[in-house]
Amino acid sequence: MRGRVAISGSQSSLREANRALIVDTIKRYGGLTQVELVAATGLSPATISTIVKELLGGGIVDTQNTTRSGRRAQMVTLARRVGLVAGVQFGHRHLKVALGDFGRTIVAEQQMPLPVDHRSDTGLDRAALLVVELLESVGAPIEELLTIGLAVPAPVDVSTGEISVHGIMRGWDGQQLGQVMSERLARPVVVDNDANVAALAEHELGAARGFQDVVYVRASYSTGAGIILNGHLHRGFAGTAGEIGHVQVDPSGSICRCGNRGCLDTVVSSTALLDLLRGSHGDLTLRDLVAKGIAGDLGCRRVLADAGDRIGSVVAMLAGTLNPQLVVVGGELAGAGELVVGPLRQAVLRHIAPNTVAPLQVVAGELGEEAEVTGALLLALRSTEVATHYETISTTPEGSDGTAAAEDLSLTRRTEGDLT
Template identity: 50%
Template sequence: MSLESGGGLLAGVAFGERDVRVAVANGSREILAQQLMPLQADHVADEGMERAARLLADLAETVSSGVEDISAIGFGLPMPVDAISGEAGSDAVLPGWRGVNVTDAMSAYLRAPVALDNTANLAALGELRAGGLRGVRNGCYLKFSYGVGAGIVIDGEVYRGSAGTAGEIGHVTIDENGPICRCGNRGCLDTFVGSRALISSLAASHGPLRLKDIVHRALAGDLGCRRVIEDAGRRVGVAVAGVVNLLNPEAIVVGGLLAEAGDLILGPLREALDRCAIPSAAATVELRPAELGDEADIVGAIHRASMLSHTNISIS
């Protein structure tokens, strides 16, 4: 394994609500090593960054002379982030990270520049460069897992909006009198299709389940789990129809844990999209399964690190 094509290692970090995945790649963005570590859902930022830094240091030592070879880091969190200030910004998801300047703190850990982004944006970037959105000028990556998020692609680039919060489809209000969301609003999409809602809806009939249990049982033919997943697909399809009406994308790629249910979720999603979107817009959008699976965000993180590395080279 060599570090040819350009100056050291690229590093990627992608946090989920319950885990962190790290990877190191060469200058050609070929991943040389990666590792996934579970985390407590209520962990704090210092703990998460220290673990990520330690994992990256270990991986760097296995493929090169050590952490000093890391030239840039792409860093993803499953929450709104301010890419300009480098701060995480949510009391609802990973509240232990709220207000932390991740860019500065992680740079201090590893002595390398850090590009901070939302993991849905990173997954969109990964699919755009190496997966189901290749060649797409205007499209969307839909992350359907413990919550729902989206990464938007406009004119061949990931669109982040003025404050870095573009794509927060999980917090689109679909019922203003609905349940209170963890963001403080009522009736957000997440309150109907997020993991808490799905697990709660099956508690009386199935007892305690994990989200992946629901997917596995649905694929095995469990009628209750199938119904819950199909209903979730329909609700997301209604929200996605709004995205289709607004942006008229060529393709929507669906990834995340619930996407592993395949046609059980994609079928109802497509049906609702066709029913609720403008016919001409619905007719021209292709619904595709993600190609990179649960590695989409880490692949995107490596590409983000590569972009940052080249920017630093051009400036110096």
């Protein structure tokens, strides 16, 4: 909660500052009642009531009836006319796009398969087309789209939008992805790593909500981690923090895409895991592996458990260094539940010093395969400045250090959320 804000200056500048404070607070939480706005801003009930009426009349906010603690109240949210944001997630084999508004609602979503090792120009072209199709499906012009968040399965230098380790995404190196995508749609674009945005989503909406220090492990076609320290996303210099898929686990192992030998990704990537089963099970997909393991296939269960154990041994090194409160496991492999999360938890706890004061928790994520695209939407929301007058709305991209002017926002399909 914020304390009372003391603002000097003329009456008009005071009113404008209070308007901005109220709009920013609604933006942060997605929607609040007037009582909650009083608590969150420190402004008086009379000031809140007056300014909310002004914003409602100006089309900046909407109100709807809700119930709080058994009492009827009016939820105040930013109006749909304020605009929409888009989240774009590139996977190794698929593309997912979603539209979201400032009322914590995903209004449209679509995905499509992509060929392995698709090039950046092909992928960005298809993403731009999907964004336009989704806008048309909800009857929104391109001008209503304020910002696009773009998530890719590689470390990203957010100051340039470039992939910072060459070879991980073939055909994407050397491209300023945000700029290239922005040229296609004429809208601002912010870019980040998929594990980072998934960590942001789980921290805001999922299993890590309320925790300050969190490691999110994305166990999928490759393995990466997103790190939340003191409530903020930690990317490291040029975006390579959390690249646990490129920690060496076998000095004599295979050559990794990054150019090094025996990285974690060479033993727990989808290719490596499925190769183990090809002789006994034929050609499987990662989804097949997870589904068969859940159904009781002993070979698939062994592969999943071993993968969890290997990933956990590397996560333990990260946890021993950062001392997080919580490790959240997501990605396609986490869909196998305790078949993967259990061995991963055991390996982490086996390899770190036991903390008897605050034992480390290792849990499955709550957002599943929606974590990345939801995080991309949150990234876009964080990077969008909402003015207190509709006609002056503008957007501001993240700074060179990757931080955003606005605080973390919530985004969910629920119509109500708790103020935390």
